[in-house]
Every structure is written in structure tokens, then in C-alpha cells.
Amino acid sequence: DEVVVTGMTSQKKISVVGAISTIDVAQLSTPGTSLNNMIGGRLAGVITMQSSGEPGKNISNFWIRGISTFGASSGALVLIDGIEGRLEDIDPDDVKSFSILKDASATAVYGTRGANGVVLVTTKRGETGKLTITGRATLKVSHIKRLPEYLGAYDYALLANEARAMSGEDDLYSRLELDLIKYNLDKDLYPDVNWIDEIMKRTSIQQNYYINAQGGGDIARYYLSLGYQDEGAAYRQEDNLFKKPLSYKKITYRANIDMNLTKTTKVYFGLDGYISNYTSPGGQNTNTVWSAVRQLTPLMFPKTYSDGTFPSYGKHDLASPYVMLNNTGYTQDETQRNMLTLKLEQEFGGFLKGMTASVQAMSENINYFNEGRYIWPDLYRATGRSSQGVLIKTLRTAKENMKYTQNNNRYRKYYMEAKANWDRTFGLHSLGALALYYMEDVHNTQWEYDAMGINAIPQRRQNLSGRVSYGYNNCYFIDANFGYTGSAQFEKGKRFGFFPSIAVGWVPTSYNWVNEAIPWLSFLKFRGSYGQVGNDVYQVNGVTQRFLYEETGNEINNDYYFGTTGVTGIYEAQYPNYDVTWEKAHKYDVGADFSFWNGLLYGNVDYFYERRKNILTTYGTRPQWVGVVMAAGNLGET
DSSP, X not given: OOEEXXXXXXXXXXXXXXXXXXXXXXXXXXXXXXXXXXXXXXXXXXXXXXXXXXXXXXXXXXXXXXXXXXXXXXXXXXXXXXXXXXXXXXXXXXXXXXEEEOSHHHHGGXXXXXXXXXXXXXXXXXXXXXXXXXXXXXXXXXXXXXXXXXXOHHHHHHHHHHHHHHTTOOOSSOHXXXXXXXXXXXXXXXXXXXXXXXXXXXXXXXXXXEEEEEEEOSSXXXXXXXEEEEEEOSBOOOOOSSOOOSEEEEXXXXXXXXXXXXXXXXXXXXXXEEEEEEEEETTOOHHXXXXXXXXXXXXXXXXXXXXXXXXXXXXXXXXXXXXXXXXXXXXXXXXXXXXXXXXXXXXXXXXXXXXXXXXXXXXXXXXXXXXXXXXXXXXXXXXXXXXXXXXXXXXXXXXXXXXXXXXXXXXEXXXXXXXXXXXXEETTEEEEEEEEEEEEEEEEOOOSSOTTOGGGSOEEEXXXXXXXXXXXXXXXXXXXXXXXXXXXXXXXXSOEEEEEEEEEEEOGGGSHHHHHHOTTEEEEEEEEEEEEEEEOOOEETTEEOOOTTSOEEEEEEEEEEXXXXXXXXXXXXXXXXXXXXXXXXXXXXXXXXXXXXXXXXXXXXXXXXXXXXXXXEOOXXXXXXXXXXXXXXXXXXX
């Protein structure tokens, strides 16, 4: 009788014929940066990769059954209490259940959004009873075990001379200079700097605090939570003018309130969000700092000259990593997210017994605020010493006084869904049906370098989905699903796509004779599915491309000449593709779920095959003399 959360509803585990994995949420209650970093290795079919350890950016990317497309985002759809969200935005202690939907039969009801798999997260709700308060405080110390090891100045100088000798050239460093380097006699002109030790302290601290309150009565129940995260970096930063070390801070909050209007009518009100603050050195990031480290030798220049001034290097007079981290000001990114959800649910009786209908509306707002206070110190280059031993320097980059910049952006999403679900059992027969309609409107003022603001035009989708299921004697099962999805990405008349799926299952352990003949086999189920799923997102360098069926133009300044006078004009930026359509994924899955010795040993095995067609990609065979850029076409397959 165990229940599993599936697409838009819940089913008994025995009747589930889609490829669905679940995890005990107790396994997620471990110190970690986010849920993304915790699911790797705990769920079959989930691949995770963490590409950075920097605070605020140390979030793992994850994929369900790998990457199946190259024309669009390949990440899975994450639904938190039925609403699209991100795993890193939810505290692990708020999670009640966690499921992964992998095949087409399980994801079809989500339409285009479920092409790359679906993650379902259900948060905790209030329960009837006395007020219960739970708290948690964790302190996590991270240590970098392995970093690049660089030669000291003397060994570097010896090898540099050896390399010159192998090329038939004169030594780079004379015997006198080698002695100065070896005995560290001139720290300005012949330093010995280990840049890793100068900018890294190898350990960092992360603090997490969390508290929730849960309770309620017969009429209303509540669940409230508040979390705080403070993560420091492993950079060695000194006190400076602004005292703003690289760090990431985040406050999360959640409120789930359920009320019974009548015995059969319920209202749910949800509020959740976060406030985050990411601080980094002015105009710098981890990539630029480490790029500088890779270009330096221990002999190039000291951390600071003996008189306290800062050195520069290279033909562009670049700053050292030490200066980047401590003397260029700071950048601060603040994000505020707030989401409100209201849901009305009605249970029916009489001849409609077993039916539940609901209407849900959601409003999500995210505000991005970026500010920077930038400064730049005088940078010098030492070229030698005078006869009195005074260091000879030239000013290469002049000091810049503080300047302030700021930028605001906003993301807004409206979402509405209406759903009807029916489940009944008649003797040995079980029947189920689901009908779902949703629509969404997304507006993002971040134009992604789009001068015409095309990407700031609201994105709209709507979807009608359905499911019919039948089971006999808890032994034979069949599910038929469909999604009929419309997207503003395509031209009128071509905006809707139909994506069907079917799945069947057989549970031989429901036979008495199987239980008697193989008593150690507690449970065995074979299942198979086939379906199609659509995708309407096309991206170039992470930027979503819109309205490929429209002709676009750009303004160009002073590039059209009448005689010797240049004037402003317009040129054709994109030649439209009127035939652009849905990317389609054809998914096949065959699997088995098993349990031995009353659950002492259990697991599942799946074989899946996925074929993507009509992947949107750019034309690579258009000659440049055509003079225009052709919009992407449905050319790709995997």
C-alpha cells in the first residue's frame, strides 16, 4: 500500500508502471550546500557534476539519464509542490518526499517542460496537534587537499637557463643573479613568491541555521520554516578599505497553511522565497584570479615592493592576484525571490465518488540588484637599482578613485492550473483518470544583450494533458497519457504539438502460486513504456532564442555612405524560418522492480533508449555572401 508521488497525483507503488525513482528523505539530511549536491549517487539515472567550489557557485548541475540534446537546455524540470522551481532554493529539512520521473509515460502530462525528466519535491505540511518546534545548527569546515604545486624561484631559474641552453640561446639568469635568487638577497627584483600560499588559506567555513514550527487543529494546519546560510571562501584576503571578503549569504523562508472550508473543500496558501547576497572582489572573479596565477612565475615580481607599492606585469600592465583580491573594491549581487501560491481543492461524492478537482494560481517575482564600488591603485614596474641601491620604478597604471555602478533586473512569472483526478476500485478492477490544464506567462527584463528587447517579451505556454489507467487484481496495469502543448515560440497554426505515451506493467508476485513456489521473492514487477515528448527551447551560448519565424533587423550607425557622409541605417539581422517546429524525443523504457526477503534486498533495473529528432541548430552551410543570418532550423538528431 506504499504511495508514490507521480505526475500530478499519487499512486500505489505496486501500480506504478513508469520509470520512477524515490529516495528516503532522511538520506538528504546531511550537511551540504544544496539538494543538487546530495542526490548524486543516491538515485539511479541521475548524473551530477560540480564545476566550482566558490561560495554561491558550488551548486552541482544534474541531468536525468544524461544529456540528450545539444540545441537547448538539457536540465530536468523541478517541481516543488507542483510549481516549477530550483532545488538549490529549498532547504533539505523542508522536504517530505523526493521522486525522479524518467520515462515518457511518467512525464507526458507536463508537456514540453518534461522532455528532460522531472524532479518532484513535496514539502512538509502542518499536522493536527500541539505546536512542534525543530531547530538545527551546523558548522562545516572545508579543506582543499590538492592544489597546483609550483617550483620555487631558484629551481625555476635553473630550468629556465636549461631550456635556453637546449635552444642554443644565452642564459636567462647570470651566475650573480642565481646567487641573488638562491639566497633571497633582493626581494624586490628577484623575489621568491608562492602565489598559491599568498592568495589561498586552504580552509573555509560554512554555517547553516534552521528552525521550523509545525502544528494545527481540525480547521487549519501550518508549517513555517526559516533558514540561514553563511559561506566563506578559501581566499586569503586582508582587511582593506571596504572589508568585503568573497562570501555568499542566504536567508530562506517557507509557510504552508492548509484550511478546511468544509469537510470536502480545502484551501492551501503557500509562501516561500529567499534573499541572497554574493560578494566578490571588484570586477574580478575566480576565473580571472586563477588566470593571473597561471601566468606568473615566482620571480616575476613580489607581492608588494619593499616601499609598499604594488607591481604590474605584462604588456598590458596587469595587476597581481593579490591586488585583485584586496585592492580593487567589490561587487555585490543581491537576489530577492518571493512566490505566492493559492490552491482550492474539492472532493466529490455520490456518483462522482473518487474524484478530486483543484484550481491553483501562483505568482513568482525575482528582483536582481547588482552594485559595485571599484577602485584601482597605482601600479609600478621596477627596472633596477640606482648606484645608491634605491629601487628604480616607473608608474605604469595610475590610481583610479572610487566609482559606483548599479543595475536592476526583474523576473516575473504567473502560473495557473486546473486539474481533475478520479480513482475508483470495482472489485478486482481499478480505474483512474486525470485531466490537467495549465498556462504560464513569464517576463524577464534581463535582455541578454538583445538591443531590441525581443527576449524581454513575455514567454507564454499552455498545455492540456490527460491520463487514463487501468489495473486488474494488482497484477496487470496499463497507462495511456497525452500532452497537447502550445508555445509562443512557433508561428500561428504550428504552435501546438501532440505527445502521446503508453506504459504497461505485470506483477507476477500477485499470484499466490508464485508466493508459495518462491517464498523469498517478496515483490517482482516488469514494466515497459514508449512515448514522445516535445521541447521548444533553443539556446545559443546559454541565451534563449525567440521568434525564429520572424524577420528581425538591427540598427547600424554611420555605416551607409552618401558620398563621404555616413548615415544610420537598418540591416536584416535574421532571415525567418517559417517551418520551425517542435524538437521531439522518442523514449523507450523496459524495467523491473524487485524485492527479496521482505525488503532486505531490493532494487530496480532499467534499459532505456532515447532518440531526439528535429533538434534546433544553426545552418552550417549557408555561404556568407548570402548576406543574412538564417534562423535556426530543425536539423539535428541524436
